[in-house]
Amino acid sequence: MSGLQLNFSLLKEPLGFIKVLEWFFSIFSFATCGGYSGDTHLLVSCVDGTTNLTNNASLTATFGYPFRLNKAPFKVVEGKVCGEKMADLYLTGDYSSPAQFYVSIAVLAFLYCMGALVLYLGYRHLYQGSPKLPLIDFIITAVFAFMWLVSSSAWAKGLTDVKYATDPSIIAQNHCPNPYTCQPGTESRMGSLNISVAFGFLNLILWAGNAWFVYKETSLHTQSQPPNPEQGPPS
Numbered sequence: 646m647s648g649l650q651l652n653f654s655l656l657k658e659p660l661g662f663i664k665v666l667e668w669f670f671s672i673f674s675f676a677t678c679g680g681y682s683g684d685t686h687l688l689v690s691c692v693d694g695t696t697n698l699t700n701n702a703s704l705t706a707t708f709g710y711p712f713r714l715n716k717a718p719f720k721v722v723e724g725k726v727c728g729e730k731m732a733d734l735y736l737t738g739d740y741s742s743p744a745q746f747y748v749s750i751a752v753l754a755f756l757y758c759m760g761a762l763v764l765y766l767g768y769r770h771l772y773q774g775s776p777k778l779p780l781i782d783f784i785i786t787a788v789f790a791f792m793w794l795v796s797s798s799a800w801a802k803g804l805t806d807v808k809y810a811t812d813p814s815i816i817a818q819n820h821c822p823n824p825y826t827c828q829p830g831t832e833s834r835m836g837s838l839n840i841s842v843a844f845g846f847l848n849l850i851l852w853a854g855n856a857w858f859v860y861k862e863t864s865l866h867t868q869s870q871p872p873n874p875e876q877g878p879p880s
Contacts, residue, residue: 649767660862661765663855668758670848675751677841678744678800682709685736685811686830687719689821703830704734706811710748711741712803714810732822738810743796743803747845750796754789754848772862779862786859790852797845804838 655661687704704719714736761782764772772778809815813829821827 650770651767652769653766655765655769660855660858661762663851663858664758664761664765667848667851667855668755668762670844670851671751671755671758674841674844674848675748675755677837677844678751679710679748681835681837681841682707683811683833683835684708685813685816685833687813687817687821688828688830689825690828691825705830706734706736708736708811708833711744712739712807713741714738714807734820734822736810736816737820738806740803740807740810743799747796747800747803747841750789750792751845751848754793754852757785757789776864779859780864783856783859783863786852786856790849790856793845793849793852797842797849800845801842804835804842807838808835 656665684705684707686706689702689704702721704721706717706719708714708717715738717736719734719736764778772782811833813832817827817829
């Protein structure tokens with residue numbers, strides 16, 4: 646029979662159980678990165694260092710995924726800067742490539758896990774009866790393991806650059822516009838982004854480990870097994 650035959654017993658085996666874990670952790674990966682939004686603050690005053698509140702301004706730049714920081718402007722929250730409008734000031738850098746690459750891999754992994762689970766649980770008889778399906782599954786699993794390594798490493802480097810580019814002390818020191826003086830304000834918390842990197846490498850471990858269990862389903866593993874001497878020669 647080629648129709649749907651639901652069987653949830655595979656979830657108790659490593660092949661199905663790890664696939665469920667991959668599905669969950671892929672969700673956490675793109676949610677913690679793609680759903681992030683933060684801000685960084687600067688305190689700007691006149692060059693004469695006056696402490697008059699009317700000459701001080703609090704500037705805030707809001708940023709988030711996909712981290713095109715060069716398009717995130719600072720906006721005056723309160724007060725004026727020496728009684729005049731301040732020239733536009735932006736964050737620096739565009740880190741959308743590693744962020745979008747990482748999120749894309751997470752989304753694709755999420756979709757593939759859903760499709761694989763449907764195949765495992767509903768069409769297990771077709772999966773076991775076809776020599777091609779397990780082999781294709783093994784190749785895709787190995788490719789995803791490699792892509793998790795590449796994307797997680799790229800995003801870890803990108804996150805380091807994002808932290809540097811949004812550090813108020815770095816901005817105040819290197820990007821304060823003339824003729825003003827700048828002091829660092831509060832820094833955005835990036836705990837969820839740190840977690841996204843951790844989830845990326847955790848997914849790498851899951852997919853690399855699962856590749857072995859998928860490989861055991863392929864004809865390559867069956868052919869590589871030595872014959873059992875107790876069975877004797879085939880008749």
